Amino acid sequence: MNASLSPVRPLAALRGARKRYGALTALDGIDLAVLPGEVLAVLGANGAGKTTALGLLTGRLSPDEGEVELFGSDPRDPAVRRGIGVMLQDGGLADTVRVAEHVRLFSSYYADPRPLAETLALAGLEDLARRPYAELSGGQQRRVQFALAICGRPPLLFVDEPTVGLDVESRRNFWSVLRRLRHEGTAIVLTTHYLEEADALADRVVLLGRGRVLAQDTPAGLKARAAGKRVRARSALSAAEIARWPGVSRVQSDDGRLDVTAADVEGLLRRWLAADAGLAELEVRPLNLEEAFLSLTAASTDEVTA
Ligand SMILES: Nc1ncnc2c1ncn2[C@@H]1O[C@H](COP(=O)(O)OP(=O)(O)OP(=O)(O)O)[C@@H](O)[C@H]1O
Numbered sequence: 239m240n241a242s243l244s245p246v247r248p249l250a251a252l253r254g255a256r257k258r259y260g261a262l263t264a265l266d267g268i269d270l271a272v273l274p275g276e277v278l279a280v281l282g283a284n285g286a287g288k289t290t291a292l293g294l295l296t297g298r299l300s301p302d303e304g305e306v307e308l309f310g311s312d313p314r315d316p317a318v319r320r321g322i323g324v325m326l327q328d329g330g331l332a333d334t335v336r337v338a339e340h341v342r343l344f345s346s347y348y349a350d351p352r353p354l355a356e357t358l359a360l361a362g363l364e365d366l367a368r369r370p371y372a373e374l375s376g377g378q379q380r381r382v383q384f385a386l387a388i389c390g391r392p393p394l395l396f397v398d399e400p401t402v403g404l405d406v407e408s409r410r411n412f413w414s415v416l417r418r419l420r421h422e423g424t425a426i427v428l429t430t431h432y433l434e435e436a437d438a439l440a441d442r443v444v445l446l447g448r449g450r451v452l453a454q455d456t457p458a459g460l461k462a463r464a465a466g467k468r469v470r471a472r473s474a475l476s477a478a479e480i481a482r483w484p485g486v487s488r489v490q491s492d493d494g495r496l497d498v499t500a501a502d503v504e505g506l507l508r509r510w511l512a513a514d515a516g517l518a519e520l521e522v523r524p525l526n527l528e529e530a531f532l533s534l535t536a537a538s539t540d541e542v543t544a
Contacts, residue, residue, distance in 0.1 A: 246273050246274065247310070248271035248272055248273055248307070249272045249273065249274055249308070249309060249393070249394050249425050250271070250272040250295045250307060250308045250309070250313070250394060250427070251269075251270065251271040251272065251305075251306070251307045252265075252268055252269060252270045252271075252291065252294060252295065252301075252304065252305070252306055253269055253304055253305040253306075253307070254267045254268075254269065254303065254304035254305065255267065255268050255269075255270075255291075255294055255301045255303070255304035255305070255306060256268075256301060256302050256303040256304055257287075257290050257293075257294065257299060257301055257302055257449075258302050263449050264287050264290040264449050265287045265290050265291060265294070265301075265449045266448070266449040266450050267303070267304060267450075268287075268291065268446070268449070268450060268451050269451065270291065270295075270444055270451065270454075272295070272394065272425055272427055273425070273442075274393075274425055275420070275423055275424075275425055276420075276425055276426075276441040276442060277416065277420050277425075277426045277428060277439050277440045277441050277442075278425075278426070278427050278428070278440060278441070278442050278443075278444065279428050279429075279430055279435070279436035279439065279440035279442070279443045279444070279457075280292070280427065280428070280429045280430075280443075280444050280446060281429075281430055281431070281433065281436045281443050281444065281445050281446070281531065282429075282431070282445060282446035282447055283431065283447065284431070285448075286446040286447055286448065286449070287446050287448075287449040288398070288399075288429040288446055289327070289398055289429065290449075291429075291446065292324075292396055292398050292427065292429060294306045294313075295308060295313060295396065295427065296308075296313060296319065296322060296324050296396055297312070297313030297314040297315070297316075297318070297319050300314065308321075308322065308394075309321055309394075320347075320348070320390075321392060321393060321394065322392050322394045322395070322396060323386075323387035323388050323389075323390060323392035323394075323395040323396070324387055324395075324396045324397075324398075325380075325383045325384050325386070325387035325395075325396065325397040325398060325400055326383065326398050327398050327399055327402070331371050331379075331382065331383070331386075332371065333370065333371050333372035334370050334371070334372065335370065335371055336367070336368055336369060336370055336371070337358075337363055337366050337367050337368070337369055337370075337371065337374070337382055337385075338354065338358065338367040338368065340371060340382060340385075340386065341354060341357050341358065341363075341382075341385050341386065341389055342354060344385075344386045344389050344390070345357065345389040345390065347390065348389065348390030348391070350390075350391060351389050351390050351391065352388070352389055352390075352391055357385050357388060357389045358385065360385070360388060360415050360418075360419075361381045361382070361384050361385035361388070361415075362381055362408075362411060362415075363378075363381055363382065363385055366378060366381075376403050377403055377404050377405065377408055380400065380402075380403065380404065384397070384400065384412070384415075388419065391424075392424065393423070393424060393425065394424070394425045394426075394427070395419065395424050395425070395426045395427070396426075396427045397416075397426065397427070397428050397429070398429050399429050399430060399431070400412060400428065400430075401413075401430070401432065401435060409435075413435070413438055413439055416428070416439055417439070426439075428440070433531050436457055437457045440456075440457055441456065442454065442455065442456055443455060443456070443457055443460050445460065445531065460531075461524060461525055466485075466487070466499060466500050466501040466502065466503055466525070467499070467500065467503045467522055467523060467524050467525065468497060468498065468499050468522070468523055468524075468525060469497075469498045469499075469500065469503060469506060469507065469510075469520070469521070469522050470492070470495050470496070470497050470498075470519070470520070470521045471495060471496060471498075471510070471517050471518065471519055471520045471521070472494060472495050472496075472517070472518045472519045473495075473496050473510065473514050473516075473517050473518075474514050474516055475496070475510070475513060475514050477489040477490065477491050477496055480496060480498055480510070483500075483506065483509060484505075485500050485501045485502045485505060485506065486498055486499070486500045486506065487499045487500065487501065495519065499525070503522060507520075507522075
Protein backbone atom coordinates (compact mmCIF):
# COMPACT_ATOMS: atom_id res chain seq x y z
CA MET A 239 0.00 0.00 0.00
CA ASN A 240 1.28 3.47 -0.80
CA ALA A 241 0.90 5.60 2.34
CA SER A 242 0.22 8.77 0.35
CA LEU A 243 -2.80 7.16 -1.36
CA SER A 244 -4.41 6.09 1.88
CA PRO A 245 -7.92 7.57 2.26
CA VAL A 246 -7.44 7.84 6.05
CA ARG A 247 -4.81 10.25 7.31
CA PRO A 248 -2.14 8.16 9.02
CA LEU A 249 -1.05 8.86 12.58
CA ALA A 250 2.53 8.19 11.55
CA ALA A 251 4.23 7.43 8.26
CA LEU A 252 7.52 6.73 6.54
CA ARG A 253 7.77 7.74 2.87
CA GLY A 254 10.76 6.59 0.91
CA ALA A 255 12.70 6.47 4.19
CA ARG A 256 16.32 5.44 3.88
CA LYS A 257 18.71 4.99 6.79
CA ARG A 258 22.36 4.00 6.60
CA TYR A 259 24.87 3.16 9.28
CA GLY A 260 28.17 3.75 7.50
CA ALA A 261 28.27 1.38 4.53
CA LEU A 262 25.28 -0.62 5.80
CA THR A 263 21.82 0.29 4.51
CA ALA A 264 19.46 -0.57 7.37
CA LEU A 265 16.33 0.81 5.64
CA ASP A 266 16.29 1.03 1.88
CA GLY A 267 13.58 3.54 1.04
CA ILE A 268 10.51 2.16 2.76
CA ASP A 269 6.88 3.33 2.85
CA LEU A 270 4.82 2.53 5.90
CA ALA A 271 1.69 4.09 7.45
CA VAL A 272 0.10 3.65 10.86
CA LEU A 273 -3.66 4.18 10.72
CA PRO A 274 -5.87 5.32 13.61
CA GLY A 275 -6.96 2.54 15.96
CA GLU A 276 -4.99 -0.27 14.34
CA VAL A 277 -2.42 -2.68 15.66
CA LEU A 278 0.38 -2.77 13.10
CA ALA A 279 2.96 -5.52 13.49
CA VAL A 280 6.38 -4.86 11.98
CA LEU A 281 7.66 -8.34 11.43
CA GLY A 282 11.07 -9.51 10.33
CA ALA A 283 14.15 -11.54 11.10
CA ASN A 284 17.15 -10.23 13.09
CA GLY A 285 18.61 -7.18 11.38
CA ALA A 286 15.63 -6.67 9.04
CA GLY A 287 15.34 -2.99 10.09
CA LYS A 288 12.44 -3.09 12.56
CA THR A 289 14.10 -1.14 15.38
CA THR A 290 15.47 1.37 12.88
CA ALA A 291 11.96 1.93 11.47
CA LEU A 292 10.66 2.50 14.99
CA GLY A 293 13.58 4.84 15.71
CA LEU A 294 12.58 7.01 12.74
CA LEU A 295 8.88 7.04 13.60
CA THR A 296 9.57 7.99 17.21
CA GLY A 297 12.09 10.73 16.34
CA ARG A 298 15.05 8.96 17.97
CA LEU A 299 16.75 8.66 14.55
CA SER A 300 16.76 10.90 11.48
CA PRO A 301 16.40 9.52 7.95
CA ASP A 302 19.20 10.02 5.41
CA GLU A 303 16.54 10.35 2.73
CA GLY A 304 12.76 10.41 2.59
CA GLU A 305 10.10 11.74 4.94
CA VAL A 306 8.95 10.81 8.40
CA GLU A 307 5.68 12.10 9.78
CA LEU A 308 4.12 11.82 13.23
CA PHE A 309 0.68 13.38 13.79
CA GLY A 310 1.28 15.39 10.62
CA SER A 311 4.53 16.88 11.97
CA ASP A 312 8.17 16.04 12.52
CA PRO A 313 8.73 13.43 15.26
CA ARG A 314 12.07 15.03 16.15
CA ASP A 315 10.04 17.86 17.74
CA PRO A 316 9.71 16.91 21.46
CA ALA A 317 6.25 18.52 21.62
CA VAL A 318 5.03 16.15 18.88
CA ARG A 319 6.58 13.15 20.63
CA ARG A 320 4.61 13.89 23.77
CA GLY A 321 1.62 12.25 22.05
CA ILE A 322 3.25 8.83 21.87
CA GLY A 323 4.23 6.12 24.32
CA VAL A 324 7.39 4.14 23.57
CA MET A 325 8.58 0.88 25.03
CA LEU A 326 12.11 0.25 23.82
CA GLN A 327 14.10 -2.96 24.12
CA ASP A 328 16.35 -1.41 26.76
CA GLY A 329 14.82 1.18 29.04
CA GLY A 330 17.96 2.40 30.84
CA LEU A 331 16.15 3.30 34.08
CA ALA A 332 17.72 4.29 37.40
CA ASP A 333 18.40 1.13 39.40
CA THR A 334 17.73 2.38 42.92
CA VAL A 335 14.39 4.06 42.19
CA ARG A 336 11.30 2.07 43.19
CA VAL A 337 8.79 0.93 40.55
CA ALA A 338 5.95 3.20 41.73
CA GLU A 339 8.30 6.20 41.77
CA HIS A 340 9.37 5.58 38.19
CA VAL A 341 5.73 5.41 37.12
CA ARG A 342 4.75 8.46 39.18
CA LEU A 343 7.57 10.53 37.70
CA PHE A 344 6.75 9.57 34.10
CA SER A 345 3.03 10.17 34.69
CA SER A 346 3.82 13.72 35.84
CA TYR A 347 5.06 14.56 32.32
CA TYR A 348 1.57 14.09 30.87
CA ALA A 349 -1.51 16.30 31.03
CA ASP A 350 -3.99 13.49 31.64
CA PRO A 351 -2.16 10.44 32.97
CA ARG A 352 -3.80 7.23 34.11
CA PRO A 353 -4.19 6.87 37.87
CA LEU A 354 -1.06 5.16 39.29
CA ALA A 355 -2.99 2.10 40.47
CA GLU A 356 -4.50 1.59 36.99
CA THR A 357 -1.10 1.78 35.27
CA LEU A 358 0.42 -0.65 37.78
CA ALA A 359 -2.50 -3.05 37.33
CA LEU A 360 -2.35 -2.93 33.51
CA ALA A 361 1.36 -3.71 33.62
CA GLY A 362 0.95 -6.43 36.27
CA LEU A 363 3.09 -4.54 38.78
CA GLU A 364 0.75 -4.19 41.79
CA ASP A 365 2.86 -6.48 43.96
CA LEU A 366 6.16 -4.97 42.85
CA ALA A 367 5.39 -1.28 43.33
CA ARG A 368 7.82 -0.81 46.23
CA ARG A 369 10.74 -2.76 44.73
CA PRO A 370 13.81 -0.92 43.45
CA TYR A 371 14.16 -1.38 39.69
CA ALA A 372 17.48 -3.24 40.00
CA GLU A 373 15.84 -5.93 42.14
CA LEU A 374 13.43 -7.00 39.39
CA SER A 375 13.84 -9.88 36.96
CA GLY A 376 14.33 -9.11 33.26
CA GLY A 377 10.66 -9.83 32.53
CA GLN A 378 9.54 -7.63 35.43
CA GLN A 379 11.75 -4.79 34.19
CA ARG A 380 10.05 -5.10 30.79
CA ARG A 381 6.72 -4.60 32.56
CA VAL A 382 8.00 -1.38 34.14
CA GLN A 383 9.07 -0.14 30.71
CA PHE A 384 5.60 -0.98 29.45
CA ALA A 385 3.99 0.89 32.37
CA LEU A 386 6.02 3.99 31.48
CA ALA A 387 4.93 3.73 27.84
CA ILE A 388 1.20 3.62 28.67
CA CYS A 389 0.92 5.82 31.78
CA GLY A 390 0.20 8.96 29.73
CA ARG A 391 -2.71 7.36 27.78
CA PRO A 392 -0.96 7.94 24.44
CA PRO A 393 -3.19 7.62 21.35
CA LEU A 394 -0.25 5.90 19.64
CA LEU A 395 1.93 3.34 21.35
CA PHE A 396 5.20 1.86 20.03
CA VAL A 397 6.46 -1.38 21.52
CA ASP A 398 9.75 -2.90 20.37
CA GLU A 399 9.84 -6.68 20.76
CA PRO A 400 7.82 -6.44 23.96
CA THR A 401 7.54 -10.12 24.79
CA VAL A 402 11.16 -11.19 24.30
CA GLY A 403 12.16 -13.13 27.40
CA LEU A 404 8.62 -13.39 28.78
CA ASP A 405 7.22 -16.77 29.77
CA VAL A 406 4.13 -18.10 28.02
CA GLU A 407 1.67 -16.89 30.65
CA SER A 408 3.19 -13.39 30.81
CA ARG A 409 3.11 -13.20 27.03
CA ARG A 410 -0.60 -14.10 26.95
CA ASN A 411 -1.33 -11.53 29.68
CA PHE A 412 0.56 -8.91 27.76
CA TRP A 413 -1.42 -9.68 24.62
CA SER A 414 -4.70 -9.26 26.48
CA VAL A 415 -3.57 -5.86 27.79
CA LEU A 416 -2.64 -4.74 24.27
CA ARG A 417 -6.05 -5.88 23.05
CA ARG A 418 -7.70 -3.85 25.82
CA LEU A 419 -5.70 -0.74 24.86
CA ARG A 420 -6.67 -1.21 21.24
CA HIS A 421 -10.28 -1.52 22.33
CA GLU A 422 -9.88 1.85 24.10
CA GLY A 423 -8.82 3.29 20.72
CA THR A 424 -5.03 3.22 21.09
CA ALA A 425 -3.15 2.59 17.86
CA ILE A 426 -0.22 0.26 18.44
CA VAL A 427 2.94 -0.40 16.46
CA LEU A 428 4.60 -3.58 17.57
CA THR A 429 7.84 -5.09 16.34
CA THR A 430 8.20 -8.81 16.67
CA HIS A 431 9.97 -11.90 15.39
CA TYR A 432 7.06 -13.98 16.57
CA LEU A 433 4.67 -14.77 13.79
CA GLU A 434 2.27 -16.10 16.34
CA GLU A 435 2.30 -12.70 18.03
CA ALA A 436 1.57 -10.83 14.79
CA ASP A 437 -1.20 -13.30 14.01
CA ALA A 438 -2.73 -12.99 17.47
CA LEU A 439 -2.71 -9.20 17.69
CA ALA A 440 -2.26 -7.38 14.43
CA ASP A 441 -4.81 -5.87 12.08
CA ARG A 442 -2.02 -5.50 9.56
CA VAL A 443 1.49 -6.81 9.19
CA VAL A 444 4.43 -5.09 7.51
CA LEU A 445 7.00 -7.72 6.69
CA LEU A 446 10.54 -6.33 6.49
CA GLY A 447 13.56 -8.08 5.02
CA ARG A 448 16.99 -6.51 4.55
CA GLY A 449 15.62 -3.01 4.98
CA ARG A 450 12.80 -3.40 2.46
CA VAL A 451 9.07 -3.95 2.75
CA LEU A 452 8.42 -7.46 1.45
CA ALA A 453 4.68 -7.38 2.09
CA GLN A 454 2.00 -5.31 3.84
CA ASP A 455 -1.20 -7.15 4.51
CA THR A 456 -3.51 -8.64 7.10
CA PRO A 457 -2.12 -11.77 8.72
CA ALA A 458 -4.63 -13.81 6.69
CA GLY A 459 -3.77 -11.92 3.49
CA LEU A 460 -0.09 -12.51 4.08
CA LYS A 461 -0.69 -16.24 4.31
CA ALA A 462 -2.77 -16.14 1.11
CA ARG A 463 -0.06 -14.19 -0.76
CA ALA A 464 2.73 -16.47 0.24
CA ALA A 465 3.71 -19.12 -2.23
CA GLY A 466 0.83 -21.54 -2.19
CA LYS A 467 0.15 -24.64 -0.19
CA ARG A 468 1.83 -27.69 1.19
CA VAL A 469 1.07 -31.07 -0.24
CA ARG A 470 2.16 -34.26 1.49
CA ALA A 471 1.96 -37.70 -0.09
CA ARG A 472 3.62 -41.09 -0.30
CA SER A 473 5.10 -41.41 -3.79
CA ALA A 474 7.42 -43.54 -5.93
CA LEU A 475 8.98 -40.33 -7.33
CA SER A 476 12.10 -38.81 -5.84
CA ALA A 477 12.25 -35.43 -4.10
CA ALA A 478 14.86 -34.25 -6.61
CA GLU A 479 12.56 -35.03 -9.55
CA ILE A 480 9.60 -33.09 -8.11
CA ALA A 481 11.84 -30.17 -7.12
CA ARG A 482 12.49 -29.59 -10.85
CA TRP A 483 8.81 -29.08 -11.68
CA PRO A 484 7.65 -25.50 -12.33
CA GLY A 485 6.05 -23.67 -9.38
CA VAL A 486 7.54 -26.00 -6.78
CA SER A 487 9.42 -23.95 -4.19
CA ARG A 488 10.48 -26.65 -1.74
CA VAL A 489 10.49 -30.45 -1.40
CA GLN A 490 11.36 -32.37 1.73
CA SER A 491 11.43 -36.07 2.48
CA ASP A 492 9.75 -36.74 5.75
CA ASP A 493 9.07 -40.15 7.28
CA GLY A 494 8.75 -41.89 3.90
CA ARG A 495 6.52 -39.15 2.50
CA LEU A 496 7.28 -36.12 0.37
CA ASP A 497 6.33 -32.66 1.60
CA VAL A 498 6.03 -30.23 -1.33
CA THR A 499 5.39 -26.46 -1.23
CA ALA A 500 3.96 -25.14 -4.48
CA ALA A 501 2.31 -21.98 -5.79
CA ASP A 502 -0.08 -23.78 -8.16
CA VAL A 503 -1.31 -26.72 -6.17
CA GLU A 504 -3.82 -27.94 -8.79
CA GLY A 505 -1.12 -27.99 -11.47
CA LEU A 506 1.19 -29.86 -9.13
CA LEU A 507 -1.47 -32.47 -8.32
CA ARG A 508 -2.35 -33.08 -11.99
CA ARG A 509 1.29 -33.59 -12.87
CA TRP A 510 2.03 -35.72 -9.81
CA LEU A 511 -0.96 -38.03 -10.37
CA ALA A 512 -0.08 -38.42 -14.07
CA ALA A 513 3.53 -39.31 -13.20
CA ASP A 514 2.75 -41.61 -10.28
CA ALA A 515 -0.53 -43.56 -10.37
CA GLY A 516 0.34 -45.05 -6.97
CA LEU A 517 0.30 -41.67 -5.17
CA ALA A 518 -1.11 -42.30 -1.67
CA GLU A 519 -1.91 -40.67 1.67
CA LEU A 520 -2.42 -37.30 0.03
CA GLU A 521 -2.88 -34.22 2.24
CA VAL A 522 -3.17 -30.58 1.12
CA ARG A 523 -3.13 -27.66 3.54
CA PRO A 524 -2.51 -23.87 3.44
CA LEU A 525 0.80 -22.53 4.74
CA ASN A 526 0.73 -21.29 8.31
CA LEU A 527 2.05 -17.82 9.03
CA GLU A 528 5.53 -19.07 9.85
CA GLU A 529 5.77 -20.87 6.51
CA ALA A 530 4.32 -17.87 4.67
CA PHE A 531 6.93 -15.65 6.32
CA LEU A 532 9.74 -18.01 5.38
CA SER A 533 8.60 -18.32 1.79
CA LEU A 534 8.30 -14.52 1.39
CA THR A 535 11.67 -13.97 3.03
CA ALA A 536 13.23 -16.65 0.84
CA ALA A 537 11.75 -14.98 -2.25
CA SER A 538 13.44 -11.70 -1.28
CA THR A 539 16.75 -13.45 -0.75
CA ASP A 540 16.49 -15.00 -4.22
CA GLU A 541 15.82 -11.57 -5.66
CA VAL A 542 18.84 -10.11 -3.93
CA THR A 543 21.20 -12.85 -5.05
CA ALA A 544 19.81 -13.18 -8.60
N1 LIG B 1 23.78 2.02 15.64
C1 LIG B 1 24.07 1.18 14.66
N2 LIG B 1 25.28 1.21 14.05
C2 LIG B 1 25.56 0.38 13.04
N3 LIG B 1 24.70 -0.54 12.52
C3 LIG B 1 23.48 -0.62 13.08
C4 LIG B 1 23.10 0.23 14.18
N4 LIG B 1 21.82 -0.08 14.51
C5 LIG B 1 21.44 -1.07 13.67
N5 LIG B 1 22.42 -1.39 12.82
C6 LIG B 1 22.34 -2.40 11.74
O1 LIG B 1 21.24 -2.08 10.93
C7 LIG B 1 20.52 -3.25 10.54
C8 LIG B 1 19.08 -3.16 11.02
O2 LIG B 1 19.08 -3.18 12.42
P1 LIG B 1 17.74 -3.12 13.28
O3 LIG B 1 18.16 -3.05 14.72
O4 LIG B 1 16.86 -2.05 12.76
O5 LIG B 1 17.09 -4.54 12.95
P2 LIG B 1 15.92 -5.32 13.69
O6 LIG B 1 15.01 -5.80 12.60
O7 LIG B 1 15.33 -4.48 14.76
O8 LIG B 1 16.73 -6.54 14.30
P3 LIG B 1 16.50 -7.37 15.66
O9 LIG B 1 15.29 -8.20 15.43
O10 LIG B 1 17.75 -8.18 15.74
O11 LIG B 1 16.34 -6.36 16.78
C9 LIG B 1 21.28 -4.42 11.16
O12 LIG B 1 22.13 -4.95 10.16
C10 LIG B 1 22.08 -3.78 12.27
O13 LIG B 1 23.29 -4.49 12.49
